[in-house]
Amino acid sequence: MRAPDYAPDNTRLAGAAAIELHNLTVSYRRHPALHHVSGHFARGSLTAVIGPNGAGKSTLLKSLAGLVKTEPHGHITRAPGLRMAYLPQHSELDRSFPLNVRDCVLMGLWPQTGAFGSATPAMLARVDAALEAVGLQGFERRPVGTLSSGQLQRTLFARLLVQDADLILLDEPFNAVDSKTTAGLLTLVKQWHRQGRTVVAVLHDDAQVREHFPQTLLLARECIAWGATAEVLTDANLQRARAMAEAWDETAAICAIDGEVNGLDFDTLLARRLATTPTTP
Numbered sequence: 001m002r003a004p005d006y007a008p009d010n011t012r013l014a015g016a017a018a019i020e021l022h023n024l025t026v027s028y029r030r031h032p033a034l035h036h037v038s039g040h041f042a043r044g045s046l047t048a049v050i051g052p053n054g055a056g057k058s059t060l061l062k063s064l065a066g067l068v069k070t071e072p073h074g075h076i077t078r079a080p081g082l083r084m085a086y087l088p089q090h091s092e093l094d095r096s097f098p099l100n101v102r103d104c105v106l107m108g109l110w111p112q113t114g115a116f117g118s119a120t121p122a123m124l125a126r127v128d129a130a131l132e133a134v135g136l137q138g139f140e141r142r143p144v145g146t147l148s149s150g151q152l153q154r155t156l157f158a159r160l161l162v163q164d165a166d167l168i169l170l171d172e173p174f175n176a177v178d179s180k181t182t183a184g185l186l187t188l189v190k191q192w193h194r195q196g197r198t199v200v201a202v203l204h205d206d207a208q209v210r211e212h213f214p215q216t217l218l219l220a221r222e223c224i225a226w227g228a229t230a231e232v233l234t235d236a237n238l239q240r241a242r243a244m245a246e247a248w249d250e251t252a253a254i255c256a257i258d259g260e261v262n263g264l265d266f267d268t269l270l271a272r273r274l275a276t277t278p279t280t281p
C-alpha cells in the first residue's frame with residue numbers, strides 16, 4: 001500500500017511539540033482512568049501507547065481528540081492550526097449505518113464539503129486515489145456493513161488518507177486484521193511518519209512496537225515511562241505497569257486528586273468512604 005503524496009504543511013505548527021499534556025486527569029464518575037499525565041508528542045514523532053487492559057489508553061486518545069472532558073486542573077495544548085484525524089476502536093463503530101465505501105471515505109473531507117455539501121470531481125478523485133492506495137478499488141459502492149474486518153479497516157485508513165491530518169490518532173488499528181493487511185497498513189503508517197506527520201497508536205503487540213515504533217508511552221493510568229521504545233519497554237517498567245494494574249480497585253468510591261476533590265481534603269473523603277463501606281461481621 002502506498003499513500004498519495006500530499007505532505008502536511010508543518011510550517012503552520014509552532015515549536016517542537018504537536019500536542020502537550022499538562023497534568024492530564026480524566027475520570028469517569030470520579031473513577032480516574034488517567035491520572036496526572038504530563039509530557040508531549042513531538043512534531044513528526046511516531047509513538048506507540050501501550051499498557052495493560054484498563055490502563056487508560058483509549059481514554060488518552062479520546063482526550064487528545066477532544067472527545068472526553070478532562071479534569072480542570074490539567075489541560076492539553078495543541079499546536080496552532082493542528083489538524084487531527086482519529087480512528088476509534090472497532091467496537092465503537094456502528095457497522096449498520098447505511099453508507100457505502102466511497103461515501104465513508106468522502107466523510108474525511110467533510111470540513112471542505114460541509115455536512116450537506118456536494119463533492120467536487122477533484123474530491124472524488126482524491127477518494128478514489130485513497131481507495132486505490134489501500135487496495136480497495138472496485139469496492140466503491142459496497143455497503144460498509146458487508147465488509148470484512150480487514151476491508152473495513154482499509155476503508156477507514158483511506159478516510160484517514162483523505163483527511164490529510166498533521167496528527168493521526170489510531171486506537172488498536174491492527175485489531176482483528178490479518179498479518180498481510182497489517183503489513184500494508186503499517187506501510188501507510190510509516191509513510192505518514194516519513195511525511196512529517198505525528199502518529200500516536202494504541203497497540204498491544206510488544207514485538208510490533210519494538211520493530212516499528214521509535215517512541216513509546218507506557219501507561220498504567222499514570223505514565224510509567226515515555227521516550228525511546230528500547231528505554232521504555234524494559235522488564236522493570238513492564239513489571240511496574242502490571243503491578244499497578246493488579247492494584248487497581250475498580251470499586252473505589254472516590255478519586256482524590258492532589259488530595260482534594262470538590263473542596264474536600266483527602267482525610268475527610270477517606271473518613272466518608274470508610275463510613276459508607278459496609279463492615280464485615
Ligand SMILES: Nc1ncnc2c1ncn2[C@@H]1O[C@H](COP(=O)(O)OP(=O)(O)OP(=O)(O)O)[C@@H](O)[C@H]1O
Pocket residue numbers: 028029032033051052053054055056057058059060
Ligand atoms: N465511558 C466510560 N464510562 C465509565 N468508565 C469508563 C468509560 N470508558 C472507560 N472507562 C473505564 O476507564 C478505565 C480505562 O479505560 P480505557 O478504555 O481507556 O482503557 P484501555 O487501556 O484502552 O483498555 P483496553 O486495553 O482494555 O482497551 C477502565 O477502568 C474503564 O472501565
